[in-house]
Amino acid sequence: MWWTASLHWQKQGDYLCVKVDRTAKGTLGVVANFEIFRMREKQVPVDVVEMKESIIAFAWEPNGSKFAVLHGESPRINASFYHVNNNGKIELIKMFDKQQANSIFWSPQGQFLVLAGLRSMNGALAFVDTSDCTMMNFAEHYMASDVEWDPTGRYVVTSVSWWSHKVDNAFWLWTFQGRLLQKNNKDRFCQLLWRPRPAILLSQEEIKLIKKDLKKYSKIFEQKDRLSQSKASKELVDKRRTMMEDYHKYRENAIQMYQEQRTLRLELRGGVDTDELDSNVEDWEEETIEFFINEEIIPLGDLE
Numbered sequence: 001m002w003w004t005a006s007l008h009w010q011k012q013g014d015y016l017c018v019k020v021d022r023t024a025k026g027t028l029g030v031v032a033n034f035e036i037f038r039m040r041e042k043q044v045p046v047d048v049v050e051m052k053e054s055i056i057a058f059a060w061e062p063n064g065s066k067f068a069v070l071h072g073e074s075p076r077i078n079a080s081f082y083h084v085n086n087n088g089k090i091e092l093i094k095m096f097d098k099q100q101a102n103s104i105f106w107s108p109q110g111q112f113l114v115l116a117g118l119r120s121m122n123g124a125l126a127f128v129d130t131s132d133c134t135m136m137n138f139a140e141h142y143m144a145s146d147v148e149w150d151p152t153g154r155y156v157v158t159s160v161s162w163w164s165h166k167v168d169n170a171f172w173l174w175t176f177q178g179r180l181l182q183k184n185n186k187d188r189f190c191q192l193l194w195r196p197r198p199a200i201l202l203s204q205e206e207i208k209l210i211k212k213d214l215k216k217y218s219k220i221f222e223q224k225d226r227l228s229q230s231k232a233s234k235e236l237v238d239k240r241r242t243m244m245e246d247y248h249k250y251r252e253n254a255i256q257m258y259q260e261q262r263t264l265r266l267e268l269r270g271g272v273d274t275d276e277l278d279s280n281v282e283d284w285e286e287e288t289i290e291f292f293i294n295e296e297i298i299p300l301g302d303l304e
Contacts, residue, residue: 056072
């Protein structure tokens with residue numbers, strides 16, 4: 001029997017996964033043990049998850065207690081999602097079978113991830129919400145070689161690097177839900193990196209408290225939005241009222257000038273009042289005009 005091991009730290013240091021591959025003497029199969037150490041607890045307890053399949057990828061949620069595993073053989077690759085409970089029990093949340101994926105990319109903010117089939121898997125993409133383990137969208141970026149989340153977790157970029165492929169070099173911008181926003185084709189495009197964001201000044205306890213009271217804060221923000229919108233609406237109404245008042249003033253001045261010029265108009269038109277259409281009915285002449293519209297010929301057939 002032989003053993004190999006690899007270490008996978010959770011970003012915040014709360015958990016450590018030691019992946020141990022062991023092969024029994026005289027057998028070809030590999031059994032993988034995931035030994036999960038809870039680093040913040042007394043005496044660092046450990047729990048084990050065993051898988052009797054080939055492991056393709058493993059990744060921790062950056063700021064949570066979940067981890068994802070790709071296991072199996074193509075084309076039957078499975079994606080399993082686990083949660084480390086407070087009592088130490090490791091719970092299988094969900095497993096998706098027959099996935100075209102060889103890489104796992106968690107959002108920096110956690111909860112959302114992308115299962116990607118890079119390079120040889122032709123850029124298959126699956127956008128997952130791990131809060132309820134639903135597939136939000138399936139997509140494809142043909143021959144994609146890289147995936148980069150932005151620090152906020154709102155956007156993600158897939159790209160075809162010139163370092164991997166000499167043609168179709170580009171980067172595509174997606175929302176975390178898997179909606180494509182932009183396609184940018186760049187000859188000899190190599191790499192895209194997001195600008196880092198400054199460290200959050202709030203502590204984890206303060207962030208948890210804000211999330212807990214989010215409904216209270218959302219009501220405050222909604223009230224401010226309504227005030228802002230009503231202010232904008234008031235400014236628009238005032239502007240329209242001023243424009244209408246200016247129009248009425250202009251119209252009154254134009255009517256007054258028109259009335260003042262009535263005598264001059266009568267003199268210029270030989271005393272004929274043309275201000276009203278029916279002012280000189282006796283001078284009207286009625287004329288009928290006929291227009292040829294179309295001609296239609298209907299054959300009557302043989303008269304015999």
